Amino acid sequence: MMRIDGGVTAAKGFRAAGTAAGIKYQGRSDMAMIACERPCRVAGTFTTNVVKAAPVRWDQHIVYDVGMAQAVVCNSGIANACTGEEGMDCCRQTARAAAGELGINEEYVLTASTGVIGMQLPVERICEGTRKLAGLLADSPEAGSQAAKAIMTTDTVSKEAAVSIELGGKTVTIGGMCKGSGMIHPNMCTMLAFVTTDAVISREMLQEALSDVVKDTYNMVSVDGDTSTNDTVLLLASQMAGTREITEHGEDYDRFVEALREVNTVLARKIAGDGEGATALLEVMVKGAGTHQDAVTLAKSVVSSSLTKAAVYGHDPNWGRILCALGYAGVDFDPEKTDIYFESRAGRLKIVENGMDAGYSEEEASRILSEDEVRVEADLHGGDGQAVAWGCDLTYDYVRINADYRS
Amino acid sequence: MMRIDGGVTAAKGFRAAGTAAGIKYQGRSDMAMIACERPCRVAGTFTTNVVKAAPVRWDQHIVYDVGMAQAVVCNSGIANACTGEEGMDCCRQTARAAAGELGINEEYVLTASTGVIGMQLPVERICEGTRKLAGLLADSPEAGSQAAKAIMTTDTVSKEAAVSIELGGKTVTIGGMCKGSGMIHPNMCTMLAFVTTDAVISREMLQEALSDVVKDTYNMVSVDGDTSTNDTVLLLASQMAGTREITEHGEDYDRFVEALREVNTVLARKIAGDGEGATALLEVMVKGAGTHQDAVTLAKSVVSSSLTKAAVYGHDPNWGRILCALGYAGVDFDPEKTDIYFESRAGRLKIVENGMDAGYSEEEASRILSEDEVRVEADLHGGDGQAVAWGCDLTYDYVRINADYRS
Numbered sequence: 146m147m148r149i150d151g152g153v154t155a156a157k158g159f160r161a162a163g164t165a166a167g168i169k170y171q172g173r174s175d176m177a178m179i180a181c182e183r184p185c186r187v188a189g190t191f192t193t194n195v196v197k198a199a200p201v202r203w204d205q206h207i208v209y210d211v212g213m214a215q216a217v218v219c220n221s222g223i224a225n226a227c228t229g230e231e232g233m234d235c236c237r238q239t240a241r242a243a244a245g246e247l248g249i250n251e252e253y254v255l256t257a258s259t260g261v262i263g264m265q266l267p268v269e270r271i272c273e274g275t276r277k278l279a280g281l282l283a284d285s286p287e288a289g290s291q292a293a294k295a296i297m298t299t300d301t302v303s304k305e306a307a308v309s310i311e312l313g314g315k316t317v318t319i320g321g322m323c324k325g326s327g328m329i330h331p332n333m334c335t336m337l338a339f340v341t342t343d344a345v346i347s348r349e350m351l352q353e354a355l356s357d358v359v360k361d362t363y364n365m366v367s368v369d370g371d372t373s374t375n376d377t378v379l380l381l382a383s384q385m386a387g388t389r390e391i392t393e394h395g396e397d398y399d400r401f402v403e404a405l406r407e408v409n410t411v412l413a414r415k416i417a418g419d420g421e422g423a424t425a426l427l428e429v430m431v432k433g434a435g436t437h438q439d440a441v442t443l444a445k446s447v448v449s450s451s452l453t454k455a456a457v458y459g460h461d462p463n464w465g466r467i468l469c470a471l472g473y474a475g476v477d478f479d480p481e482k483t484d485i486y487f488e489s490r491a492g493r494l495k496i497v498e499n500g501m502d503a504g505y506s507e508e509e510a511s512r513i514l515s516e517d518e519v520r521v522e523a524d525l526h527g528g529d530g531q532a533v534a535w536g537c538d539l540t541y542d543y544v545r546i547n548a549d550y551r552s
Numbered sequence: 553m554m555r556i557d558g559g560v561t562a563a564k565g566f567r568a569a570g571t572a573a574g575i576k577y578q579g580r581s582d583m584a585m586i587a588c589e590r591p592c593r594v595a596g597t598f599t600t601n602v603v604k605a606a607p608v609r610w611d612q613h614i615v616y617d618v619g620m621a622q623a624v625v626c627n628s629g630i631a632n633a634c635t636g637e638e639g640m641d642c643c644r645q646t647a648r649a650a651a652g653e654l655g656i657n658e659e660y661v662l663t664a665s666t667g668v669i670g671m672q673l674p675v676e677r678i679c680e681g682t683r684k685l686a687g688l689l690a691d692s693p694e695a696g697s698q699a700a701k702a703i704m705t706t707d708t709v710s711k712e713a714a715v716s717i718e719l720g721g722k723t724v725t726i727g728g729m730c731k732g733s734g735m736i737h738p739n740m741c742t743m744l745a746f747v748t749t750d751a752v753i754s755r756e757m758l759q760e761a762l763s764d765v766v767k768d769t770y771n772m773v774s775v776d777g778d779t780s781t782n783d784t785v786l787l788l789a790s791q792m793a794g795t796r797e798i799t800e801h802g803e804d805y806d807r808f809v810e811a812l813r814e815v816n817t818v819l820a821r822k823i824a825g826d827g828e829g830a831t832a833l834l835e836v837m838v839k840g841a842g843t844h845q846d847a848v849t850l851a852k853s854v855v856s857s858s859l860t861k862a863a864v865y866g867h868d869p870n871w872g873r874i875l876c877a878l879g880y881a882g883v884d885f886d887p888e889k890t891d892i893y894f895e896s897r898a899g900r901l902k903i904v905e906n907g908m909d910a911g912y913s914e915e916e917a918s919r920i921l922s923e924d925e926v927r928v929e930a931d932l933h934g935g936d937g938q939a940v941a942w943g944c945d946l947t948y949d950y951v952r953i954n955a956d957y958r959s
Contacts, residue, residue: 207766374875464634499636539954540955544947544950544951
């Protein structure tokens with residue numbers, strides 16, 4: 146497996162574009178399009194929130210019932226959530242506009258939105274933006290980056306990743322982009338991620354691969370515990386790599402999943418590290434738990450703890466909050482066997498031994514916590530369960546951004 | 553039922569005191585004692601955190617196995633959590649010191665601690681403080697207030713409440729104090745609350761009454777989603793009111809429970825309104841849910857949502873976050889039938905109708921959210937389930953307090 150530059154245009158057959166359509170923001174791009182030269186097999190995972198935005202419901206129909214897709218149209222600024230029939234109609238008009246411009250089936254156009262809940266999208270501008278995007282489509286890395294920039298809301302950096310693998314002597318590429326900064330506590334998937342591949346793979350195996358990978362990547366990210374109404378991960382496979390079709394479990398499938406996991410791990414970490422107001426990526430590994438699911442629950446509990454997050458912001462090695470967050474996760478373990486380590490570029494230090502102060506140096510611990518990527522490792526010595534979760538620190542800026550988001 | 557002044561010394565038989573023992577803070581009181589002139593029946597509820605502080609384990613033994621208590625010794629500054637055998641030994645020495653001074657059974661002395669996790673208590677100073685407190689005990693309201701002040705950590709105000717009722721022509725009094733500001737997301741009970749009564753009631757009915765009331769009061773409070781290692785509610789009944797003993801369900805029991813609920817509701821609201829860094833008490837009522845338990849889950853989800861809390865701080869009527877938080881609570885309901893109202897001293901306004909913008913005035917909504925007590929009411933029109941939860945807004949000061957708590 147090789148990490149390569151690029152994002153959604155890295156795989157064969159895909160073009161992308163970003164543009165300013167004046168949806169809500171002024172002076173920045175806010176609409177993106179991804180299009181493939183041929184219909185793709187499509188897989189998707191969506192928010193588990195009872196309140197589902199219109200584009201989520203639109204895409205679920207395509208992923209579950211149609212099974213094919215050829216384009217994605219995405220806007221930032223307004224989420225098209227809690228918008229009733231008018232919101233669904235906006236998806237329909239967007240798809241119709243894109244289909245007309247691209248000369249493709251209207252049922253093959255996925256839509257996605259991110260931003261404020263409860264406002265209606267300006268459908269005229271969306272359709273106008275869609276037509277503009279169709280004319281800008283290109284298969285260059287730059288075009289992919291333009292698309293990644295256009296889907297940002299409070300994100301401070303755009304987020305892309307791509308890898309390639311060899312299958313049967315041919316190159317298979319997977320590339321993706323995502324956005325996500327606040328309202329990030331995915332359950333099924335994250336805010337918005339779009340992944341494209343030229344892999345030749347059946348629809349069933351494509352969905353299985355995505356569902357599997359989402360569990361260990363986006364579903365292990367929490368910025369603020371709020372599961373959005375719009376969370377969507379879409380995976381489009383153009384089938385253009387020229388390899389034998391993957392139709393069952395086996396070596397090819399495993400290598401594809403490994404590559405897909407790599408792309409989505411990079412994207413998930415980027416979401417966590419760019420959490421609203423964050424100054425640090427917080428990675429929490431729990432090992433020695435009774436089961437993998439226990440480790441997942443424990444790691445997410447620590448990464449979601451406001452007190453732990455605030456302590457990381459303050460570079461304060463306040464390990465009691467970590468042990469406390471493990472303790473209220475709802476999973477049984479023996480605190481008196483638990484060890485905790487802090488780790489970053491600045492070093493690695495045992496903070497807790499058998500549930501008590503390990504006699505560490507406060508200065509050294511604080512120095513380790515001062516880096517922009519910080520890792521907490523908790524070893525429960527109670528089994529083989531292991532999991533990693535990602536989050537970020539809790540800062541003044543998180544409050545500033547969210548106390549006045551709409552004005 | 554009558555609200556009266558006072559706290560833990562309001563009921564017959566109880567004395568209290570607070571003093572500065574130099575545990576961790578300088579220049580302020582940090583130890584409190586409550587003592588009764590005769591052994592009391594005792595009930596308690598404790599944290600469900602797997603990591604339980606030493607005094608929690610100490611008190612559980614007394615409440616579950618001994619069933620009687622005559623004094624409580626509480627310190628602030630250090631939580632005596634994650635302190636191993638040394639921590640348990642400190643409880644033992646504290647109880648011994650108090651028992652010696654008061655001439656009571658060592659097994660009748662409850663202990664409680666709040667503050668930093670992972671540090672050992674200075675046991676000499678604790679014992680010295682205990683002796684000092686025994687000499688200061690008084691049954692005046694002022695003595696009760698001194699005790700309430702001594703158990704504060706990041707609390708900005710001390711918290712007391714008392715009521716009296718008539719049972720069989722005699723007055724029965726219930727009074728209490730509590731503390732709690734951060735690490736507040738009780739599950740079984742809150743940080744620390746001590747309630748005293750002169751009611752004549754069996755141990756079984758006393759525990760049943762407390763367990764019942766805790767569910768609707770402390771367990772409905774969330775400041776930051778972190779369930780502490782030390783959460784403890786203790787209820788001591790001196791049996792001195794001169795009434796007939798309550799030994800079964802009936803009118804007397806119901807009136808006692810109603811009064812107990814009132815005291816604990818006032819205390820729980822005080823904890824929420826004094827959440828770390830809070831500028832406003834946030835009360836969330838959910839009605840029209842399928843069941844009471846659904847309403848509980850939904851109300852707690854909204855009151856725990858960082859994004860909703862930050863919006864309240866910014867006086868931003870960002871109702872999409874409320875609907876979103878209802879949506880990810882894990883309870884089924886129909887968002888398209890949901891109405892949401894904002895209410896405070898400044899007025900009442902329908903914000904959401906049938907899951908969409910009700911066409912309210914942003915200025916009026918923002919004015920309602922500017923008060924220091926704000927109520928969100930969500931009517932799901934799906935059943936009879938109803939519940940109220942309390943929390944507070946999320947502010948810069950929450951981050952400031954918690955990024956640098958220990959220094």
